[in-house]
Amino acid sequence: MQFNIIRTDSNARACLFETQRGQVKTPAFLPVGTLGTVKAMAPEELEDMGAEMILCNTYHLYLRPGHEVISSLGGIHRFMNWDRPILSDSGGFQVFSLSALRKIEENGVHFKSHLDGSMHFIGPREAMDIQSALGSDIAMVLDDCPPYPSSYEYAQESLKRTTRWALQCKQLKHQEQALFGIIQGSLFQDLRKRSAEEIIDIGFDGYAAGGLSVGEPKEEMHEMIYVTAPLLPHDKPRYLMGIGDLKDVMLGVEAGFDMFDCVMPTRNARNGTLFTSKGKISIKREEFKADRGPLDPECGCYTCKKYSRGYLRHIFLSKEILSMRLNTIHNLYFYLHFFKDMRESIKEGTFHSFKKKWEAIL
Numbered sequence: 001m002q003f004n005i006i007r008t009d010s011n012a013r014a015c016l017f018e019t020q021r022g023q024v025k026t027p028a029f030l031p032v033g034t035l036g037t038v039k040a041m042a043p044e045e046l047e048d049m050g051a052e053m054i055l056c057n058t059y060h061l062y063l064r065p066g067h068e069v070i071s072s073l074g075g076i077h078r079f080m081n082w083d084r085p086i087l088s089d090s091g092g093f094q095v096f097s098l099s100a101l102r103k104i105e106e107n108g109v110h111f112k113s114h115l116d117g118s119m120h121f122i123g124p125r126e127a128m129d130i131q132s133a134l135g136s137d138i139a140m141v142l143d144d145c146p147p148y149p150s151s152y153e154y155a156q157e158s159l160k161r162t163t164r165w166a167l168q169c170k171q172l173k174h175q176e177q178a179l180f181g182i183i184q185g186s187l188f189q190d191l192r193k194r195s196a197e198e199i200i201d202i203g204f205d206g207y208a209a210g211g212l213s214v215g216e217p218k219e220e221m222h223e224m225i226y227v228t229a230p231l232l233p234h235d236k237p238r239y240l241m242g243i244g245d246l247k248d249v250m251l252g253v254e255a256g257f258d259m260f261d262c263v264m265p266t267r268n269a270r271n272g273t274l275f276t277s278k279g280k281i282s283i284k285r286e287e288f289k290a291d292r293g294p295l296d297p298e299c300g301c302y303t304c305k306k307y308s309r310g311y312l313r314h315i316f317l318s319k320e321i322l323s324m325r326l327n328t329i330h331n332l333y334f335y336l337h338f339f340k341d342m343r344e345s346i347k348e349g350t351f352h353s354f355k356k357k358w359e360a361i362l
């Protein structure tokens with residue numbers, strides 16, 4: 001994996017990283033394909049609108065259909081018909097957030113499946129084996145993601161575990177896969193710093209900030225974004241995990257992060273909340289009933305070119321399958337083009353005015 005910084009504008013970076021399956025321009029938005037599909041979208045459609053890398057969730061794919069099944073069907077790329085880069089998370093975050101029952105031990109986590117209540121175990125070895133069977137291009141280390149709020153003592157214990165697991169993952173790293181380390185430390189500045197030092201000391205292909213957007217107040221999240229970014233190596237990709245609100249994204253880019261993922265554009269689309277150049281709208285509103293105009297006159301997506309707001313409102317209220325498709329096409333197109341424009345602004349040295357403009361709209 002090759003990583004090059006193309007331009008910087010203050011701390012914001014426009015970078016390019018090349019993988020065996022193609023290049024990724026940053027700042028990059030990774031659409032989330034939780035179960036091996038970005039909901040409602042065909043891979044060709046994602047590619048056409050400019051998606052260069054997607055994220056798949058190890059926890060979900062491990063439980064269903066199982067990594068061995070995916071491996072026997074040719075690996076995750078072949079399985080889902082996406083031949084561009086895929087980043088897999090380690091499963092840690094879902095184990096900590098979804099599983100009803102979990103027991104953390106020094107060598108991993110026992111947890112109960114949210115699907116059928118069966119008991120499972122994931123440790124560093126399992127996380128690496130599963131991700132290797134999936135065959136993702138970028139694997140993530142297994143981390144311990146402390147909830148919000150966490151005491152200093154708990155955050156410290158969790159940090160120690162995260163470092164130990166990261167070291168084990170590094171020792172089990174597969175040659176053909178890039179591996180990213182994850183910085184934890186909850187909302188404590190000194191712990192974030194310590195976590196960064198320990199993880200960087202182990203040495204990874206890229207670095208992620210984890211444990212944010214877990215229910216903490218926005219101001220505290222923003223502070224941690226600003227604290228963590230400068231701690232990470234300049235010459236490696238920096239990934240702000242699970243953050244996708246566009247205002248937060250701009251802040252992350254301003255701090256120096258390169259990669260982002262979030263279910264927000266796809267989930268909101270299915271709920272009828274759509275992003276436009278004038279701000280967010282709810283398509284179910286009465287005012288759109290007989291509106292013949294496009295969803296967003298400034299958008300070039302298939303939905304905006306072909307359908308009226310009145311029609312989109314009608315199929316949403318009628319719960320038609322096409323509504324989810326058309327709304328998702330629009331929201332993802334909007335997100336990917338937002339990122340493209342943001343990258344252009346960094347290359348032109350106008351990121352600050354880009355951010356100011358969008359902060360007033362969003």
Ligand SMILES: [Zn+2]
Nearest residue numbers: 299301304330
């Ligand atoms: Zn559109």
